[in-house]
Amino acid sequence: MWVAATKQKPLYAPEESIPDIPFNFNGYGAAGNVRGSLVYxxxxxxxxxxxxxxxxxxxxxxxxxxxxGQSFRANIxxxxxxxxxxxxxxxxDPADYAPVGPDFVYPHSYFMPPSAAPLGTTKLVDGDPLTPFYPATESAFRIPEEEASIPKIPVQPISYSDAFDLLSEMSGAAAPETWQGDLNMTYRLGPGFREADWTVNLEVNNQNIMTTTYNVIGVLQGREEPDRYxxxxNHLDAWLLGAVDPSSGTAAMLELSRVFLQLHNETGWRPRRSLVFCGWGAEEYGLVGSVEWTEQFAKQLSDRAVAYLNVDMAIEGNYTLRTKSVPILTxxxxxxxxxxxxxxxxxxxxxRTTVYDTWAHRRPDPVQPNLPLMQLVGTGSDYKGLQHNIGVPCMDTRYxxxxxTLxxxxxHTVYETFALVDEIYDRGFKYHSAVTALWGDLAIKLAESKYREFFADAVVNFNKAVTLFDKVLNGLDQNNPLAVRQVNDQLMxxxxxFIDPQGLPGRSDYNHVITAPSKNNAYGGTAFAGLVDTLTEIEEASENDKKSLWRTFAQHLAAVTHFINTAAKVLSDDLW
Structure with a gap:
């Protein structure tokens, strides 16, 4: 009887061998013992x-x-x-994660060795699954676990070494050429194996338990607008050792908060607006800490939060900057x-002397090649609740x-060690330093400037409203704090x-009609996801279903049009 590895083999760093490294598992995968044929x-x-x-x-x-590699594991x-x-x-598959070959993998490079098995959540709905739409406080009503939006089938990660053993024995038609990987065999669809009586027995022993997670929040109060944040x-939890995700980002935030505090202690300086440093708990289990906190303080944050700047991890490479942002912060x-x-x-x-220069050179925008590529904000990190549910402008950056390379x-493997960061990715921690400096510079810009630098070239698609608003800004008395506050509130x-209280079609947990992840891949941001996803459904639907889907599309298009018009109107003092 063949048995898959239950843990990842230590290869290099001493911490890979510590006894409390957990077994390979996927968070929220259902407990169960099932047997059946295998399908690729x-x-x-x-x-x-x-x-x-x-x-x-x-x-x-x-x-x-x-x-x-191409879709969020919870979607799969x-x-x-x-x-x-x-x-x-x-x-x-090594085609995606070890493309140079088996001799150039960790610890000789950052590519995945055969024994690696990435962990991760399989819950598709963000936040505490037992308190949908409401904060998981002591007084919260909790639905029974069997009603929660978590998988009802066992899910388990395995290494590509173990996948080779399974795939090499499969029967059935050969998979298409585009489905073949870099394991040395012909990938077959199944179902089943060459030996007709062989099956796969999958046993998962996950136990979901109620526990308390903590967010750590620090505030440097603003001197003039302390009620603007x-x-x-960055999140504080990791699946295993977490030297890259999240600790590279955690180190950056700790250093940034230290610098700001030292500046305050030595000079008495405070920013114009408050700086709020957020260390999130239980991000890896589906953004629990940040989403629940956003739900708990949604009213205050909706009125007062200026922007949220996220660094989930400071590095995942050293080639160029990768940034996701809403247009208003670009x-x-x-x-x-x-x-x-x-x-x-x-x-x-x-x-190319600046971070911007290499970014523009190595990852140009395909439409405007003179600019760096700015990706849309999807989900998969702690900006989800702030951006997609209450409309706080968000950004996430890293090297x-x-x-x-994917x-x-x-x-999320055991090989995410300090040695990986220190010896392979970032000797001297220079890329960490660059991300930290960028993060701090942007924070100071948003916290200190009165308005003009703050949202330059914002909402350029609302040409008429922006033109009129620009005239207001040009004539603004910047020494009048009420006038400055008024235009900043309009920009916020x-x-x-763009927040629709009804949510996107069939997705009441996403409210932002412009930037949202596709429902087919929660990691990726898509412009007008409600419209795009509905068109995809129409393309794949039967003739009987297309009529109702076209109605859904028309209804959502009307909603999107309304919210764009509303966004233009808030830049005016007029009610209508």
Whole structure:
């Protein structure tokens, strides 16, 4: 009888061998012991499952084997469950995470070794699953666990070494060429194995328990507008050792808070607006700490939060900056990046002396190639509740890999060690320093400036309203604090204007009609996700279902139009 590895093998750093390293598991995967034939489902996307159905492969009653890399693991689990699968196995193919070959993996590089098995949550709805839409305080009403939006099937991560053992024995038709990976074999669809009586027995022993998690919040109170908050945040928990995710970001925030406190203690300086430092708990289990805190203080934050600047991790590579932002903050991010010295000496020698220069050179915007690529804000980190539910403008930044590498190949594995950071990613911690400096520069800009630098070129799509508002700003008496406060409040209301209390179509937990993740991949941001997702459904729907979907599309389009008009109107003093 063949048995998969229950833990990841220590390879280099001493901490990989500590006895309390947990078994490989996926958070919220259902406990259970199931047995069935194996089906290979590529990346587990909607199209992948549709292909299997068209190929005559019935997923119902089987165990699905799918790859990480193109979709959030919780989306894969949801699709497998909807298809009637008994369970789900997840692995990372070396084609995606060790493309240079088996001799150039950790500890010789940052690429994934055969024994790695990334952990992670499989819960699709963010926050405490027992208190949907309301904060998980002591007085909260909690629904029974069986009613919670968590998987009802067992889900388990395995290494690509173990995936090789399974895939090499599978039967069925050969998978399409685009489904083949870099394991040395022909990948087959299944169901089942060459030996007809072989099956997979998947046993998961997860136990969900009630526990208390803590957020750590520090405030440097503003001198003139203490009730306006520029927020900075990073989460404090990790699946395993977490040297990259989140500790690279945690180190940056600790250093930044130390510098600001030292400046205050030595000079008495306070920013114009309050700086709020947020250390979030239980992010890895579905953004629990930040979402519940946002739900608890939604009214105050909606009225008072100026912006939220997130650094989930400071680095996941050292090639270039990767930033996600709402449009209203984009210009401010660009200007800060232009002021930060380039940590890469080869780039400096080539004449690219700032972080911005390398960012624009190595990751240009495909539409405006003279500018760096600014990605949309999706979910998967602690800006979710602030951005997508109450409309606080958010940004997330880090250093990342080149365009051919999928994020951090050692993400959520036991090999995310201090040695990985110190010896491979960032000798001398220069890239950490650059991200910290960018984070602090942007925070100071948003906390100190009166208005003009604060939201330069904001809401450029609302041409008429912006033009009129620009005239107001040009004639503004900047020595009149009430006048300055008035225009700043109008600017804050722009992002809030995109919040639909009814939520996106079929997704009441997402309220921002402009920036939201696609429901098919919670990690990725999509402009007008409600419209795009509905059009995707229409394309794939039967003729009988298209009529109702077109109605949904028309209804949501009307809502989006209304909120865009509202956003333009809040820049005016007029009621209508």
């Amino acid at each position: 489902a590529h990346y587990g996307s909607e199209k992948d499952f549709a292909f299997l159905a068209n190929a005559g492969v019935n997923v119902s009653g089987t165990i699905v084997l799918a790859r990480y 689990a949801q699709r497998a469950e909807e298809q009637g699968a008994l369970g789900l196995l997840l692995f990372s 520029v927020m900075l945040g 210009e401010a991010v660009y200007e800060s990046a232009k002021r930060i010295p380039n940590p890469n000496p080869e780039e400096v020698e080539a004449g 990342t890999h080149d365009n051919n 994020g951090d190949p050692l993400y 209301l722009v992002e809030r204007s």
